[in-house]
Amino acid sequence: MLTLVGFVAYAADNATLNLVGFFYGIPILLGGLALKASELKPVPLSQPTPPPVLKLREEQATTTQNQIRKDVMRYRYGQKAHLDSSLESLGISPTDEERPVLTSxxxxxxxxxxxxVLEFNSPLISFERWQEKRDKIERFFGPGIRVDLTKPEGDRVDVALTATPQESS
Incomplete structure (x- = not known):
């Protein structure tokens, strides 16, 4: 808007509005374009969550499960992929090209x-590699979570993070 005002002021020979439009409007416009270019869209749900599962989430979900769900279901800026740093730490993302993509x-x-359940498209990382990392994934996502891996079809790998009851000390 400020940039547009600057152009109109330039055409109308109004120096003050022209300066405001160019000095404030153009940097804001460029910043907005940069954010848009680095935008990472939210990951969709592959199926609606039934009400009984929502109740279970309120009662049993760990902090980690809630954080993952909230992080991947919102717009992110400046990241290459959802969970990119986690996959890299786990040794499942040796390069950007090989990184599995969280699809839903x-x-x-x-x-x-x-x-x-995190549903990944993993054409370049074998299911066997995922299985080798299962214990590390379980430790990474913390106490109170059991990890199960399945390969439903093609290049898809499902990582199920199941809440487990905490043992009393």
Missing amino acids: LRETEVEGAYTL
Whole structure:
């Protein structure tokens, strides 16, 4: 808007508005374009979450599960992919080209426990490699979570993060 005012003021020979438009409007416009270029869209749910699972989430979800769900379901700026630093730390993303892509997620119940399932497209990282990293993934996402890996079809890998009851000390 300020940039547009600057151009109109330039055409109308109004130096004050012209300066405001150019000195403030153009940097703001460029900043906005840079943010738009680095925008990472939210990951969609692959299926709606049923009300009983929402109740389980409120009762059982760990801080980590909630943080992952909130992080990937909102716009992000300046990141190359959702969970890119986590995948890199786990050794599942050796290069940007090989990095698995989080395509969707779903919330479900497994044996009465809240489960957050991350659905990855992983054409360049084998399922065997994922299985080798299962224990590391479980430790990475912290206490109170069990990790199960499945390969439903093609290049897809599902990482199920299931809440487990904390043992009392």
